[in-house]
Amino acid sequence: MLRRFRLEEPTTVAEVAELLGRFGDSAKVYAGGTELLLAMKEGLVQFERLVNVKGVSGLNDVKQNNGDIHIGALCTHHELENSPILKEKLPALVKLEENVANVRVRQVGTLGGNLCFAEPHADPGTLLIALGARLVAEKGDRNREIPAESFFVDAYETSLEPDEVLTQIIVPVPAQPAGVCYMKFGYLERPSVGLAVMVNLNTGRTEIDDIRIAVGCAGPAPKRVAEAEGLLKGRSVDEATQNISQAGEMSGRASQAISDLHGAQDYKEHIVQVLLKRSFQNALSQCA
Ligand SMILES: Cc1cc2nc3c(=O)[nH]c(=O)nc-3n(C[C@H](O)[C@H](O)[C@H](O)COP(=O)(O)OP(=O)(O)OC[C@H]3O[C@@H](n4cnc5c(N)ncnc54)[C@H](O)[C@@H]3O)c2cc1C
Known part of the structure; x- marks a missing residue:
């Protein structure tokens, strides 16, 4: 059974980081909820506060910036499998996204949530490491880029600090051929x-x-x-x-x-x- 929790509705990354810093271990980021709510329902984890990041703007689009593709952490798997930029520049990622989970999970589950949960049997982290992707972690007005290969520490463990938010995944477009x-x-x-x-x-x-x-x-x-x-x-x-x-x-x-x-x-x-x-x-x- 899902226990009662308080839902915070920030609209900026700075507010998200501030809430995470203020409430510490009792608060957690909530994106699509496909992993988090399931784990809470099963009683595997409990949080008094969920910080809903879906109201934060600018984190759910795919853009090309010179030789890099910038993917917002809140992009759902469904958005990524249908992204025209990814279809043209990173078709291997589109193919991967088409085969993640099932259509219901892909509609709401986000790429950021997949990476941050660090479930061992997840697909995207492996391809992002091979592509040399960098993950952008933000906290207040500070941000840092973490190479995908050093983001995953262990099962369900990443190198994100507790009050950092994953905002973007930057993928270099492979140099041809x-x-x-x-x-x-x-x-x-x-x-x-x-x-x-x-x-x-x-x-x-x-x-x-x-x-x-x-x-x-x-x-x-x-x-x-x-x-x-x-x-x-x-x-x-x-x-x-x-x-x-x-x-x-x-x-x-x-x-x-x-x-x-x-x-x-x-x-x-x-x-x-x-x-x-x-x-x-x-x-x-x-x-x-
Ligand atoms: C039935 C089922 C089958 C699945 N099959 C596959 C599969 O075949 N391959 C695969 O790769 N995955 C699979 N998944 C996993 C799925 O891809 C993830 O559930 C989904 O992407 C998680 O995203 P979310 O937005 O729902 O995350 P949430 O559940 O909202 O969050 C997950 C975790 O990440 C944290 N978090 C989320 N976003 C951020 C952020 N921006 N910054 C910091 N922390 C954050 C949350 O605090 C939480 O701890 C499956 C899941 C289910 C339920």
Whole structure:
């Protein structure tokens, strides 16, 4: 049962931060509520005050600013899967968003809420790490950018301070020729394993100029796999293709997979390896 709580209705980020600072642990940001209200109903967490951020303007649009896409933290998954800018510049994110949860959750659940809740079996964090995204955290008139790869600390734990609000997600548009691919695997409601690759080729399309690999869902938090990237970056496409199994093994180990209802640790590590091969090939094919 949902216990009584007080609803605060601020209209600016500064007011949100002030309320969070004033009421400390007894207050929590409330966006779409798809995770928070469920956890409160189940009695897993309790807050005397919910700070409804939906009345704060300017946090629910997608804009292009030079080479970056700025996504407001209050954009719902539904808005993102239908965004014309994302369809043109970041189609891999659109595809991911189309496959998050179900249509009811996508209508109200926000990208910011997904990232801040840091549920281990969530999709977007993994792709955002591979894309080199930065997350903007605001508190009063101060703000800072947190690289996506250092935002996720552990299961349900982020590097946000208790009175900080996530306001924007800034994603660099990949430099061409580039390919981006996110793949997931699972048979329960949420994914068991997620893997994202971003590849940049040289202009002759013969060498891997840059590559970023991230793995998620298998362990407590999504992670970048720099050691696997090292086996592929700066290599010819043929050499990198030969190294992909070894990079997959490294990624599997780096995923910190745990045995749970979604599968055994070694099974998840194997799936990571398979997804890396497939995502890498898919990303390469986009560079043609
Ligand atoms: C049935 C179901 C299936 C799902 N399947 C998937 C799936 O397949 N893949 C996937 O990725 N996700 C899945 N989800 C998760 C879903 O994407 C999230 O529930 C949703 O995005 C959370 O957003 P929200 O706005 O509802 O967050 P809320 O529930 O409002 O908030 C979640 C947490 O984030 C904090 N928070 C929210 N916004 C901010 C902010 N701007 N700044 C600081 N803190 C903030 C809140 O205080 C709270 O702790 C599923 C959820 C459900 C219920």
